[in-house]
Amino acid sequence: MPLPRFYRLPPERQRAIIDAAKTEFAHHGPEAASYNAIIANAAISKTSAYQYFDGKDDVLGLVLSDVSDRLRRQLGTWIPAHTPDAFWARLREDSAGLVRFLEDNPLDRALADAAITRNATADERSWLAAVIENGVDLGVIRTDVDRELLTSASAAVLRVGDHWALAGGGDTDQIFSLLAGLWGPPHAR
Template sequence: MSPLPRFHRLPAERRDAILGVARAHFAADGPETASYNRIIEAAGISKTAAYQYFDGRDDLLGAVLADVLDRLLAALGPWTPAAGPEDLWARLEAGTGALAVHLAAHPDDLALAARAVREADGAAGGWTGWFDALVTDGQRLGVIRTDIDRDLLVGATEAVLRAADTWALGRAADGPDVPDTGQVWRLLAGLWGGERA
């Protein structure tokens, strides 16, 4: 599902404002229970206009989740081939660090991230595409093993990093101590069959 063409013709600022209001409601009330009527009222659009932009609540939720995924991918940045093993680890740390900073600063994205990623599974490129590019690059450089099915390695890498983000954000909420992210890199190195460069 995606917004109707008329929504795409709105000025970018207006589209962003509508999606921002909807994102806040879906994050606070839950994707299954947020009220479509409250969302459109808070966004300052009439019911008539709302149905010219979206086929209904599920269509609006789909637009919000797609936007959340775009925001997460923008924070993560594209994966580009690394010059060597040390560069791969540095890029991985920089990308996941930027994503963690984004999630800490945008709790609505954090609340909807798992659903946005889950609904994007199977889509070309996108979230899984980033991890696929990472694994491809790691295998090219000899950092990531090749004796395990690629899809399994991509999924396991994604799961470890998603768990690490949740863990790090939870630790950050507990106090000012920065969690030992070295544990995450050791865990990944073990999964990938080697040691961190």
């Protein structure tokens, strides 16, 4: 994360540095991105850069935290549904909103997986936990699987489903069919 001096910059200057870094990381990936290119694109000197960050990993942490925050704001708070039909409709609506956000924000889209992996927070887990809790209360989500395992598997399905939808995968009802299978009652073995 940035050094304290970064946070003393005016907000618009902070934003310009974050945006320059986000562009470099999105276009080249976190590993191949150039710290020198970030510095040049942010229009700061190398001396100033080292007053704000210890190195490229600090900048990456800041950018991924920003992406993670934007994703969380897009999802908002899960509002419990009162019927199974309303539950599925709300989940579809929230998922479609996230896909639209990622379509409209390609830099966030390029870094979303890295942000989620690196910055998995209680807020992100609590959103999905609230969805699952609501589904359990409505009887549409099984209770025979450990809740943490179910949350992790559900997060993976949603993440892959979002990527698939963004790539033009086809009928998004397949994502919810997959979730319904994961969440539904156990099948005889």
